[in-house]
Amino acid sequence: MTRHGLAVLLSHWRRNPLQLLTLVTGLALATALWSGVQAINAEARASYAQASDTLDGGDIARVVRTDGQDITTAEYVALRRAGWLVSPVIEGRLDGTDPGIRITGIEPLTLPGRGAFEPGEEGIALPDGFLSDAGLLVANPGDLPALEPFGVPLLADPDRRAGTVLTDIATAGRLLGEDGGIGWLLLAPEQPLIRAGLPAAYTVSEPLVQNDVARLTRSFHLNLTAFGLLSFAVGIFIVYGAVGLAFEQRRGVFRTLRAMGMPLRRLMLLLVLELGVFALLAGAAGIALGYVIAAALMPDVAATLRGLYGAEVTGQLQLRPVWWLSGMAIALGGTAVAAVAALWRLVRMPLLSFNHPRAMRVQADGSARLMLVAAVVLLGAAALFAVFGSGLFAGFALLACLLTGAAFCLPLVLSKVLKLAECAANGVLSQWFWADTRQQLPGLTMALMALLLAMAANIGVSTMVSSFRLTFTGYLDQRLSADLYLRAGTPAQAGDILSFLEGRETDVLPIASAPTRIGGLPAEIFGLRDHVSYRENWPVLDAVPAVWDRLAAGDGALINEQMARREALRPGDMLQGGDTVLGIYSDYGNAAGQVIISEALFATRYPEIRPVQFGLVTDAPAALAKALQDRFDLQADALINQRDLKAFSLEIFERTFAVTAALNVLTLSVAGLAILISLLTLATMRLPQLAPVWALGLTRRDLAGFEMLRAVCLATLTGLLAVPLGLALAWVLLAVVNVEAFGWRLPMYLFAGDMLRLGGLTLLAALLAALWPAARLARTPPHKLLKVFSNER
Amino acid sequence: MNGDRIKAFLFSVTLAILPAGAGAQGFAGLGADATGFAFPDRDVQIEFPRDHGPHPDFRIEWWYLTANLQAADGTGYGLQWTLFRSAGAPVEKEGWSSPQVWMGHSAVTTPDRHFVAERLARGGIGQAGAEAEPFQAWIDDWEMRATGAGIDALSMRATGPDFAYDMTLSAQGPLVFHGENGYSVKSASGRASYYYSQPFYEIAGTLQLPGGDVAVTGSAWLDREWASQPLGDTQISWDWFSMAFDDGARLMGFTLHDTAEGDYTAATWIDPDGTTTAYADGAFNARPLETEEVAGREVPVVWQVSLPDRAVDVTVTAMNRQAWMDTLVSYWEGPVRITGSHTGRGYLEMTGY
Structure with a gap:
């Protein structure tokens, strides 16, 4: 029975390949955006971790002698024995190299920071032989030939800045000879509870301002993560729509299967299995696509990081388990979220009551009311988080509640607006247009919600990035x-x-x-x-x-x-x-x-x-x-x-913009695709509604024109609603999430130009999406329209 | 470093205080090959003051002090001060290229907190070391120093980012020698270490904790041990108990876990006057009764310990179950309470969990 049941269930997709395409594409695109962004983040973080300057202690405070002399080993020991957690560094130019390779000798046992010294099952991250008698010189591959004459084992490290060598203090001391005194001591950020005062012969020198810029990249990553999450939410709405539709259309099939004796449990299992397979396939496709997106954007990001850390970041992307696993998890999780409601309806479906398939009535009045209740609850929760919440989690929760709450409000708001328009209309035709638009709304709701979220996310993130740039460049100037x-x-x-x-x-x-x-x-x-x-x-x-x-x-x-x-x-x-x-x-x-x-x-x-x-x-x-x-x-x-x-900071922002702009286009494309698919699905079912209008004298061209107009109207309305939502989103990111994450608040600037451009893009996406269904309508053979009357149901 | 986080680098040739990952070298490399190093010899007796000091020709060595303390309000505390020496070669050299590496661990255990600090230093420059006469052992500002003859009276201090202590100790009994006059066998194949203790210290001093200073008194136990390859290749971990019973007797016992052969146990019974009786493999028995999730692993925190020959059958319970030493080489070390045929206090060390 299982085999036949599965065959019956799958036959639906064979007869509706477009729906299958919707489901798989929606999920794949959602996963792609998420995993692409995650790939960039994971790669960038790995790059930071690798940046070998942390080994040299480039961003750590130093203790130096006030009179400028080198520090002797005995003095170093005396400071350690007085409780100062300091680590010696020897630095000098290597004689006999041209133009003079700079050698840095560190003492790994006392080196502060966990960059070099991470305890773990695998030991510690220093190369083999670093502490051996022979020593080890870690250098840029280009410098190896010049170092060979010194007779010390060499290790090529492409991340190392050209012209610099890192080695153990004993090796450095040996190679530098007389010049190899301790130039300074690195001061561990965490010092013991008790220690003697610093003798007057020494002074503490803090790291330079440069490192503050590096910290800003964290903000960049947080923004990217928020963006990835929002993109995924957009995709999930598509999946939700497709899954819901497929369930509704197969109600009859389910009932027949159940009536023929298939246990509910088995049926649900089959459906879960079916969706699970789709999710895995779509997830895999999405991850592959995400890789492509990340690979395309990575050079920009890498250039930014390269700027930050010298020539130490490769623009290459590695398949890191972190992000492809998270991509897969989110594809499966997203499908599960989208399918739960549909499965719940299946459980509660009366077995024997005769009921017409309620195709495209997913958003019946009852569920619209339910959505409104959910929206009120979510927006209430958002308000509570905004007023009473504290911490980064509350910030993100506020974000999630605000967005989903607003999306749930959309059907009701659109319906009300269309009703108003209908009342205001005085011609028969315009009255029909508005009524017909309102009648189609349930079928388009999910696609429009996706559009709302996509546009809001774009406005929010663009506003934030622009505000960030304006503020920060101004700040740098000051x-x-x-x-x-x-x-x-x-x-x-x-x-x-x-x-x-x-x-x-x-x-x-x-x-x-x-x-x-x-x-x-x-x-x-x-x-x-x-x-x-x-x-x-x-x-x-x-x-x-x-x-x-x-x-x-x-x-x-x-x-x-x-x-x-x-x-x-x-x-x-x-x-x-x-x-x-x-x-x-x-x-x-x-x-x-x-x-x-x-x-x-x-x-x-x-x-x-x-x-x-x-x-x-x-x-x-x-x-x-x-x-x-x-x-x-x-x-x-x-x-x-x-x-x-400054030039370098500006460049970072230019890169950020390139990435943001690319993601803007991508998310709007996904939303556009959702509209296209909804319209195509609607088109076949709408013939019985359009045929009478055609019979009353409207040409097929007119009808197609109305279809386009409708798409524009709905997109414009949704776009208008997305503006306040996007600005609210930007406010949350700037005034709540940023403050919680970094401790400073960014002023918010409005960029009308950006919003207009995004509005234009949204309209364009909606128009492109409506174009094909409209063209198909315009070319529908009259006999098909006539058939509606002979085939009256 | 270019992505290649090379395994077990740190002391590549030099030192084996790293988690060895596989069991091939036992816990912390104590089973590692020790070519060129000296080995304990049954015929070479321990001699003082010489042997209070370091033995650079042996691969590993430690000065290991644990104490059970009590404040005026009755609150119990545990304290640890440990200096490990580990050599990459059986020599000491002046300067940065010394193959001797020193590691210090200090800890204070309260009923609900466990404070830990760790220090590393290389030998040859004076940052860490030990001397026999007058006795002192130190790493950075942590030190244990004789204030009288031998090691009968000591002062001792250490500090971490969130705690510190300053203690004085005085011995109330003689030194005791484990195994055969300090020659302590650690495996059936005969691997051994030199091992003596001072289990009779009275200790007093001040703990500096986030809640304020606490004056404490109690009893302490110093272990001195050195060897070159004390453990067999397949001996991967151990459970070590030091117990001070209320009637004045002491008991030291350990179980060495072996992946190939059975567990190996040994024990020393110490009468209140310091007379010792050594027990060979099998006489001492320790069995876990209850485990607790500590630092992501299951660690036994209640034990049934018996030495039938002395009618010892006791339950040993951790005072603070979370006494995990989150150090480079991590392990569990904390004060315990003893009930059953005998009552008292002690210290428990568990490695390899």
């Missing part, structure tokens, strides 16, 4: 007011550089900083020199009057937005430790709290800290940078040109 940022290796070198800069028409702005704890959390305190570039540019959000004069006078402190939010501080409040909060400034991309006090106040409080970081204001930054590099032995990341940093 915050990076100096032309060059310099970090000297040691205070002594800083002194040399300062005297070198005298008489070069350069304003030097020292940036001294010290780690501290406020409210139990790590924070940084900065001493800032009073300078016009700060007064004119610093991104102050809220401040007391004459804030800069008062700051210069040592009257209080500025704090960043993160700290203000965390500690609920406002200008005029008292900071822990007694400083008055003079102002609050925005500090995007930074998770920790920051406090700024005047240079003089900082020097009084931290006499042992001598600044090694400087902002340089000059008219000819490129020439100055070159002069500094020629004159001093600066580390690779010691000098940052503000213009390069």
Whole structure:
């Protein structure tokens, strides 16, 4: 019986290949969008993890000797024995290489951070032989020939920046000889509860601003994930529609099978099996398609990452289990969600009552009411989350409730609007048009919901990305007011550089900083020199009057937005430790709290800290940078040109836009496809409704024209409704999710141009979708229309 | 590193304190091949003060102190201070290229929290080490230092990111030697280590915990052990018990689990005056009664322990079931309570779970 039952069930798909196509395509596209986005995310994360700069400790604070001398091994040991968790680094140029390969020797046993030192079943991530007597030089493949003469085993690492070598401190010391003193100590972010104060001979130097930019990529990934999820929701609506339709159309078949004795359990099992197979097939197709999407977008993303980490990220995509498994899971899960309602109806279907197939009555009045109730509940929940929720989860829950709630409202709102239009219409024809449109609504509901979500998602994400760009570039302009940022290796070198800069028409702005704890959390305190570039540019959000004069006078402190939010501080409040909060400034991309006090106040409080970081204001930054590099032995990341940093940040956003735009088109295409399929399905059933109108004198061309007009009307209405929803979505992303995830809120900017362009795209998708069904209608042979009358049911 | 997270790199040749993954080298590599290293010899007696200090020609060694503490309000605490030495070659060299690697573990166990910290250092530069006379053992700022003759009186301290302690210890009894005058056999094939203990310390001091400082007193047990290849190839893990009974007697016993042959057990009975009786394989028996999910694995936290020859039949229960040492090489180590034929307190170490 099972075999025959299955044959009967499957015969439906044979007779309705279009429906099968809908189901499989919808699911495949949904999975493709999701897994494509996930592939990009997974690849990018893997790239971060691989970025070997973490091994060199590029973003970790350092301890250096105040007098600029190398640190001796005995001094290092003394600091360790005083409780300071520091790790020595030797760096120097390798004699006999041209142009001079820079060798970095690290001490893996004490290296801070888990990047190099992740405990796990497989041990730790350092290459074989790194700690052996012979040593191991890890270098870019291009540098291997130059390193061969040194007789140390070599390991090629394509992720390593050209011209740099990483090795163990013992090996580095051996190769560098006399020059191989400990230049600095990496300071572990987590220090023990008890430790002695830092002797005056040393000073702590914080990492440069550059790394804040890296943190911003997290935001980029969060956005992509949100986008992937929304795309998937769009796809699920298509699947839901297709599954629901297939169930409704097969009610008669089900009843017959049941009447012939097939147990309900068996029937359900067969249906689940059938859907499971479809989901697996569609999921596999979707993952393959997702790979194609990701591979097409990856170069843009990779270029962004390459920019961030030097030439260390490959643009190649690997088939990572993380994302193809998650893609498969979401395909199966999505089908299950879409099928549950249909299966539930099947269970409750009366076995014997005679009932016409209710094809295309999926959205009967009863279920519309149910949807309204669901919508009210969901929107209520969204409101509760917005008001009382806290945490990232609440943010995402708010997002989900808002979107599904709004989508559920759509049928009722459209129906009401069409009814109004019908009442307002005075011609017979226009009255028929509106009534007929309303009559078709149930069949199009799912497709229109998909369109609503697609458009809302696009508006939301575009608004967010654009707001992000506008804000962040503006912020960079303000915050990076100096032309060059310099970090000297040691205070002594800083002194040399300062005297070198005298008489070069350069304003030097020292940036001294010290780690501290406020409210139990790590924070940084900065001493800032009073300078016009700060007064004119610093991104102050809220401040007391004459804030800069008062700051210069040592009257209080500025704090960043993160700290203000965390500690609920406002200008005029008292900071822990007694400083008055003079102002609050925005500090995007930074998770920790920051406090700024005047240079003089900082020097009084931290006499042992001598600044090694400087902002340089000059008219000819490129020439100055070159002069500094020629004159001093600066580390690779010691000098940052503000213009390069900005150009590079802008490039990141351009790439982000390229990715966002591509995803816009893709999601709208999916929604367009949903409309097309719904219309095609409707078309065959609508002949009995259209034939009388044709018989009354309307030409087939007229009818086709009305079909197009209807598609445009419905798409326009849906598009209009999507605008407020999209803006609400953007607001949630900017003001709730971002704040929860990163601790800072982005202002929201509206981009009418973007919305118009998206509206245009939506109309275009709807028009293209309606084109084929309309053309088919226009060419329907008259005898087919006539048959309707001879075949009256 | 270019995606190739190479297995068990860290001390490639040098050190085997890594989870070995497969059982081929036993837990933490203690079964690894030890070519060129010295081996325990029945005829070479332990000698002091020399043997309080390090033995760089042996591959592995530890100074292992555990303590059961009590605050004035009756709350029980557990404390651990451990220094491991592991050598890649049987020599000590000055400078960064020393093949000796040191690892420190410290922990404080409260009834509902378990604080852990770990330190690593290489030898040759003085960052970590041990000296026989006057005795001291240290890694970074953690240290155990003699304040009297031998190791009869010690001061000891350690700190992690969220805890610290500072203790003084004084021995109330003699040193005791396990196995045959300290020659402790670990497998049926005769692998062995040198093993002596000071199980009679009185300890007092201050714990610094997130809730504030706590003054504590109690008793502590120091284990000293060194060897080059103490475990057989197929001995992959162990359960080790140290027990201080209320009547003043002590009992040390362990089970070594073997994938090929049966388990191997050994025990030392210590009378209140320090007289020892060594028990060969089979006399001591430990059987898990109850397990608990700890750090994603099933770990026995209640045991039935017996030594019929001494009429010992007790239930050993973990004070805090979650005393997992989430360190590079991870294991369970925490204070236990003893009930049954004898009552008392002790410490339990379980590896390989």
